[in-house]
Amino acid sequence: MSATTVIEQSPPTERPEKNYLNADHTLRSWIWTVDHKRIAVLYLISVTFMFFLGSIAAAVVRFELTSPWGQMLTSETYNKMFTAHGVIMVFFFIIPAIPAVLGNFLLPIMLGARDLAFPRINLLSWYLYVAGAALVLASLALGGIDAGWTFYTPLSSLYSNTQITLALVGIFLAGFSSILTGVNFIATTHKMRAPGLTWFKMPLFVWAHYATAIIMILGTPVVAMTLVLVIFERAFKFGIFSPELGGDPVLFQHLFWFYSHPAVYIMILPGMGVISELISCFSRRRVFGYEFVAFSSIAIAVIGFVVWGHHMFLSSQSVLQGILFSLLTFLVAIPSAIKIFNWTMTMYKGSVWFSTPMIYALGFMGLFVIGGLTGLHLGSLATDVHLTGTYFIVAHFHFVMVGGAIMAFLGGLHFWWPKMFGKMYSEFWGRLSAMVIFLGFNFTFFPQFMVGYLGMPRRYHFYYFAPEWQIYHILSSAGATILGIGFLMPAFYLTASLIKGPKASSNPWGAKGLEWEQTTSPPPTENFHHKPIVMDDPYDYDAIADNDDFRAHWGKEPVKYGGDN
Amino acid sequence: MNPFKKWPISPEQASEWSIRHDALFWTISALTVVFTILVGVLILGFAIRYRRGSTADRRGAFDHHNGLEALWSIIPLILAIGIFVWSTLLFIEARKMPKDAMEVFVVGKQWMWHLQHMNGIRENNELHVPVNTPIKLTMISQDVIHAMYLPDFRAQFHVVPGRYTELHFTPIKTGRFKMLCAMHCGTSHSEMVGFVYVLSKRDFASWLDNGGNRYKPKPITLAERGKQVWESKGCGGCHGAKDTVRGPSLVGIYNSQRAMADGTTVKADADYLRWSIVQPYRLITKGYEPTMPVYQGQMSEEDVLGLIEYIKGSSNQSTPGVKAPVAPTVRVPADWPPSAPRNATQTANEELSSGATQAQQVPTKE
Incomplete structure (x- = not known):
């Protein structure tokens, strides 16, 4: 099947006006909806709101650090700012961002299902998220929290006088929101695939979300119970983590990282799923080594569970433990390398279209390579001695989380935006934002590698004893300004597209997959007008035909895909 | 003149281990750069060569190649194992405490470092040590978890309440080096900062003679x-x-x-x-x-x-005169000439609970 036939093919011939967005306009129809697509939109609004709050905290932190003596805050307030940034961004933005927005919207459609397996539980998960976010925001409003997003005991349990209990209850609820999403994804993937959709015909996006869901279900309960134990120690003086009450402070780190390291893969695996879709679509090539990419997701999820101790090389765990965790950490690097090389080879002999989502995807690959490789510095025992707890680690995980997960989220959002809302955004502004974010990101975080290697510990408000670090902080803060502008741009042009953007066709990218080929933009409430049957392999693109077609239209008229662009 | 004074790229190498650490660090960094460039060139190369509309030959494309998969699994694996072995050997060395080290006890508390030499000399946020002598820190926290971080020695370990942890380093150059807390420990975490003063053996001896007091002349009658x-x-x-x-x-x-x-x-x-x-x-x-x-x-x-x-x-007395002062001593390695037996033994707890004797040196804004 060639791209030419895609143009001729007009997916659903009678296109009803009714879709999931205009099916009902009442507020009640939104807040009691059990439609996975509407819940995805609710999640999109929620995580975007939290992202902007977290960004404000980040901006304050970056402003403070431009001077070795701070700019305007007390150390107490500064600590609350970086804690707010970490808690909001980790638990309320980056963990739910891709699974709960793009995953929620697309997983059932990609599987050819009418909805997720448990629609009401899906709605419950959003309410738990909102309740958790409300409690955390209340804890910030009532004075803030200062223990860092990692909540290390006994600082968090006995020594901090801030609103930690409230915040922990909020994170606990958000954790259950995550568990419910995971349950839904696994049940849906197992039981609700369309006829003909075998496991190895599933899009890699689904594979990645399946792996993510496994982590969500196995890991999140552990951190949830750990946070409850911290609350018990704080409120009732149970001696669990504080030595003065008979507890063990390092136990907390084991329990916390048992979840929070796999949580890193909750953040990045769905992003990898998105990137597989984007690279394939905009190279007009089947994903290279499909099975390797699919199984590398599962391998990352499985090995990811046994590497948590690499956060604790210096915590007083034994040297032998350190060696084993280091070895396992090096092994988990291999599946990530496999993915990167397979994506690269996907472009080989493709027909590469530099659309907005593709530019985001290329940016992801560059930044993820750096983020992943600097993980070697930290996973290796000897260098971790010097680098852990410094800005090097801050730079490393921002390369993975922001350069990786957020670039993937934005790339995915731009890719599926026409599908979700039926509108096209400005391609000019889209490409510009992707490039501004890529530039601003490097400008922000590369200097942090430098200052971290020089020995600046993270979470330091002052550094008057080492004024030579200032130049790197000024560079980083300047970059953060560019990055901030880059993040603001989509907020404007995507919102503008909803109001006056041109109507999107059912398949504006000429992409493969059930969500593009078998339903409208936006889809109807029931997703499909007919029960889809899957015959083709995934990513059945034809680069040669696409390129010939493009050349044939070159300079005459823009190539159009889908029925009624 | 150091051209990198304004743009430092590396902390000082104040211990022998730090030199070997940096060799590993820059090797991994070089690998990072090489692979980033490799992937970057491939991505940009393919993206530009096979951009839509280009006349590049697209025939013979394939989307499976087990040989390639093996290649890019095994080469990174071999490199990773190599780094792992190198790094692990270095780490084992860092964690093996030397037997002949000069011992110093460290108590971390919100938000300062108390350091206690074996001879009873106490310091706050400062540590004076002789050059070319292995130093072993035995550390415990009085409250939350801290991390003793000496970036110029590439030495770091957590200071945990309820258990002793150890850290050792051997300074190879004299000077003033940062002593930081690298584990978030509450409000004034960023001010839990001090300095390690590495003195020549002679200066260290006179520092000991002065009872560990650098700022005042030795108190005399x-x-x-x-x-x-x-x-x-x-x-x-x-x-x-x-x-x-x-x-x-x-x-x-x-x-x-x-x-x-x-x-x-x-x-x-x-x-x-x-x-x-x-x-x-x-x-x-x-x-x-x-x-x-x-x-x-x-x-x-x-x-x-x-x-x-x-x-x-x-x-x-027959002629005016006074008794000679008694010099304090410290437990130091064999090549270190001790002058007299220890004159006083106080437990760390007594010493530390009696509070600070020296004013804490706070660097001033320049």
Whole structure:
């Protein structure tokens, strides 16, 4: 099947006006909806709101650090700012961002299902998220929290006088929101695939979300119970983590990282799923080594569970433990390398279209390579001695989380935006934002590698004893300004597209997959007008035909895909 | 002149281990750069060559190649294992405590470092150590988890409440190096900062002699001060052990009855001695010419007090003199010459609970 036939093919011939967005306009129809697509939109609004709050905290932190003596805050307030940034961004933005927005919207459609397996539980998960976010925001409003997003005991349990209990209850609820999403994804993937959709015909996006869901279900309960134990120690003086009450402070780190390291893969695996879709679509090539990419997701999820101790090389765990965790950490690097090389080879002999989502995807690959490789510095025992707890680690995980997960989220959002809302955004502004974010990101975080290697510990408000670090902080803060502008741009042009953007066709990218080929933009409430049957392999693109077609239209008229662009 | 003063790229290499650490660090960094460039060139190369509309030959594309998969699994795996082995050996060395090390005890508390040498010298946020000597820190926290981080030695380990942890480093150059807390420990985390002063062995010995006090001269008794004045002013030139023509001996003079040239007798108390120093012509001892210089304005009152104490002390001895001070000692390696046995043993707890003796040095804004 060639791209030419895609143009001729007009997916659903009678296109009803009714879709999931205009099916009902009442507020009640939104807040009691059990439609996975509407819940995805609710999640999109929620995580975007939290992202902007977290960004404000980040901006304050970056402003403070431009001077070795701070700019305007007390150390107490500064600590609350970086804690707010970490808690909001980790638990309320980056963990739910891709699974709960793009995953929620697309997983059932990609599987050819009418909805997720448990629609009401899906709605419950959003309410738990909102309740958790409300409690955390209340804890910030009532004075803030200062223990860092990692909540290390006994600082968090006995020594901090801030609103930690409230915040922990909020994170606990958000954790259950995550568990419910995971349950839904696994049940849906197992039981609700369309006829003909075998496991190895599933899009890699689904594979990645399946792996993510496994982590969500196995890991999140552990951190949830750990946070409850911290609350018990704080409120009732149970001696669990504080030595003065008979507890063990390092136990907390084991329990916390048992979840929070796999949580890193909750953040990045769905992003990898998105990137597989984007690279394939905009190279007009089947994903290279499909099975390797699919199984590398599962391998990352499985090995990811046994590497948590690499956060604790210096915590007083034994040297032998350190060696084993280091070895396992090096092994988990291999599946990530496999993915990167397979994506690269996907472009080989493709027909590469530099659309907005593709530019985001290329940016992801560059930044993820750096983020992943600097993980070697930290996973290796000897260098971790010097680098852990410094800005090097801050730079490393921002390369993975922001350069990786957020670039993937934005790339995915731009890719599926026409599908979700039926509108096209400005391609000019889209490409510009992707490039501004890529530039601003490097400008922000590369200097942090430098200052971290020089020995600046993270979470330091002052550094008057080492004024030579200032130049790197000024560079980083300047970059953060560019990055901030880059993040603001989509907020404007995507919102503008909803109001006056041109109507999107059912398949504006000429992409493969059930969500593009078998339903409208936006889809109807029931997703499909007919029960889809899957015959083709995934990513059945034809680069040669696409390129010939493009050349044939070159300079005459823009190539159009889908029925009624 | 260091061209990187404004743009430092590496912290100082203040220990031998830090040099080997950096070799590993820059090797991994080089791998990072090589792979980033490799992937970057491939991505951009493919993206540009096979951009939509280009005339590049797209025939013969394939989407499976087990050989390639093996290639890019096995090469990174071999490199990763190589780095792992190298790094692990280095780490084992860092975690193996030397037996001959000079021991220092560390207590971390919100938000300062207490350091205690074996001989009882205590320091806050400062650690003085001799160069080329293995130093072993035995550490515990009094409250939350801290991390002792010495970036210039590439040394770091957590300081945990309820258990002892250890850290060792061997400084190879003298100077001032940062001592930081690298584990968020509450409000003033970023001010839980101090310095390691690496001294030459000679400077370290004199630092020990001064009781670990860098900022004040060694505290001396008034009589010792008087002796210093006595010697610097050359008092002994006229006032020797025996009376001479130039001046009477002052041995045993204190509180004795003295006959004056005007026929009176006075008691040589402190007041008399003071007047005799600052205004010698007020009362001349019988049998002597008024030849002594006037010291009014030439000596501080402390010096005069010291002289009087020194002269007082001479009353019980044949010649003015004081006992030699007792030097403190520290447990140091065999090549380190200890001067005397330890004079006092106090437990770390007593020492630390008695509080700080030295003012904490806070660097000022420049």
